[in-house]
Amino acid sequence: MSHDKFHRIILPLKDKLFRLAWSIVRDSTEAEDIVQDVFLKLWSKNDEWDNIGNMEAYCFRATKNLALDRMMSLSARKTENIAPELESGIFTDHVTPFFKLVETETNTSIYRCIDQLSENQKTVFQLREIEGMSYKEIAEALDISEDLVKVSLFRARNKLKELLSDKQQ
Amino acid sequence: MSNERIDALLKKYWNCETSVSEERELQEFFNFGDVPVDLQRYVPLFTYKQNHQVMKLNNDFEKMLEASIRKAERQKQYVTIKIFEPFIRIAASVILIAGIGLSVYYFARQNNRVFAETYNDPGAAIQQATSALDKLSRALQTTEEASLKSLEQLDNLNLDWSEIDSLSAEIPPHDPDFKKSTKSENL
Numbered sequence: 001m002s003h004d005k006f007h008r009i010i011l012p013l014k015d016k017l018f019r020l021a022w023s024i025v026r027d028s029t030e031a032e033d034i035v036q037d038v039f040l041k042l043w044s045k046n047d048e049w050d051n052i053g054n055m056e057a058y059c060f061r062a063t064k065n066l067a068l069d070r071m072m073s074l075s076a077r078k079t080e081n082i083a084p085e086l087e088s089g090i091f092t093d094h095v096t097p098f099f100k101l102v103e104t105e106t107n108t109s110i111y112r113c114i115d116q117l118s119e120n121q122k123t124v125f126q127l128r129e130i131e132g133m134s135y136k137e138i139a140e141a142l143d144i145s146e147d148l149v150k151v152s153l154f155r156a157r158n159k160l161k162e163l164l165s166d167k168q169q
Numbered sequence: 170m171s172n173e174r175i176d177a178l179l180k181k182y183w184n185c186e187t188s189v190s191e192e193r194e195l196q197e198f199f200n201f202g203d204v205p206v207d208l209q210r211y212v213p214l215f216t217y218k219q220n221h222q223v224m225k226l227n228n229d230f231e232k233m234l235e236a237s238i239r240k241a242e243r244q245k246q247y248v249t250i251k252i253f254e255p256f257i258r259i260a261a262s263v264i265l266i267a268g269i270g271l272s273v274y275y276f277a278r279q280n281n282r283v284f285a286e287t288y289n290d291p292g293a294a295i296q297q298a299t300s301a302l303d304k305l306s307r308a309l310q311t312t313e314e315a316s317l318k319s320l321e322q323l324d325n326l327n328l329d330w331s332e333i334d335s336l337s338a339e340i341p342p343h344d345p346d347f348k349k350s351t352k353s354e355n356l
Contacts, residue, residue, distance in 0.1 A: 011231070018226045032226060036234055043238055044245075110213040130221045132189045154185045161183055164210045 003046055009055050010042060016131055017063045023126040024067035024119075025074065026111075034070055038062045060141035064123055113163040120144075121156040128153055170198050172205065179208075 014035055021031035038059060042049075052058045114122060123142060127133045135153075139146040178195050181187045187195070198204070199215035250257075288294040 014230065015225045019221060019224050022224060023221070032230065035226065036230075036237060039234055040237055040241055044241065108213070110217045114217075129192075129218050132193070134189065150185055157183055157185065160214055161211070164214060 003043075005049055005055075006043065006046070010039065010059060013056060013059050014039075017059055019130055020060060020063050020123070020126055021067040023122065023130070024064070025071050027074075030070060030074065031067070034063060034066050038066060054140050057137075057140040057143070060127070061143060064142070068119065109164075113160050116163065117156050117159060118152075121152045121159070124149055124152040125156040170194075170202060175208070179211075 017035045017038060018031050021034040022028060025031055025034070041062070042059070049055070114125070117125065120142075124138055127138045127141060128135075133141070135146045135149045138149045142149070175195075175198060178187060178191055182192065182195060196215050196218055199208075199212055200219050204212060288297070
């Protein structure tokens with residue numbers, strides 16, 4: 001790897017992109033694979049880097065789109081698979097205890113609440129709550145208006161508030 | 170942090186009016202503070218945030234990525250070769266045909282030199298040929314004279330040829346059964 005821009009701007013985004021991919025596919029191996037694919041695609045298109053205005057936003061969009069595609073094919077594969085419990089044991093070699101803990105918690109209440117958000121709300125929520133990005137940055141990353149970011153976040157937070165209050169009762 | 174402050178921040182939070190730093194303040198409180206019972210229901214939300222902010226890729230991710238990039242670049246080179254494969258084939262055929270053609274041409278030129286005319290003037294060629302044949306004729310004549318001289322010297326020796334002939338007659342002709350027959354007679 002020799003491109004300076006790749007090391008300076010793109011590679012430091014790896015963990016953020018991984019978390020975004022994970023929030024969509026909820027599988028660490030798959031999320032890692034998505035980030036790698038995004039980086040590989042970017043590397044192969046190095047002659048186009050100068051035409052990309054906001055590289056960070058471009059990476060977020062690419063990761064989100066690829067993760068959504070992957071999730072579609074994953075859900076299709078899961079419905080086709082006869083013995084999913086056998087498949088789940090194949091790619092878990094490097095899954096750390098932390099991921100195991102997190103992934104076993106995906107059935108807990110908060111995950112079930114988040115699952116009820118729309119895709120757009122989930123992504124906005126992820127970028128704001130987990131990555132601490134400003135509304136402007138989120139708008140650029142998702143190629144939507146700042147107003148739409150605010151509306152999506154407002155709906156997401158209030159939906160979660162409502163769902164968490166319901167569970168309490 | 171006072172309850173009034175928390176309530177105010179939470180109200181701002183639900184209305185999306187908090188700054189990033191205020192949201193961090195709320196997160197700190199819900200994860201590590203003394204959360205009142207009526208706010209306990211929001212704890213999972215802030216725990217989720219806390220857990221997911223520290224999620225990271227494996228340490229060997231960059232190594233794996235580097236290996237994948239190298240692999241992809243090798244494949245790219247292979248694809249380039251594949252694209253140019255028909256041209257390479259054509260070029261190889263042209264070089265082969267040109268090579269064979271040139272070889273045949275130079276070989277033919279070398280052969281022509283062996284049979285090439287060395288004389289432009291037919292008169293000179295006849296003269297050279299005549300002189301060569303003359304040399305040959307003189308050589309043959311010299312040899313003939315030498316032979317005749319040798320025969321003459323033999324005649325001058327006054328040998329008795331009949332005696333020499335009788336010597337050859339005394340030697341019995343080769344008979345393989347001769348020895349066997351004499352041995353059986355002795356027995």
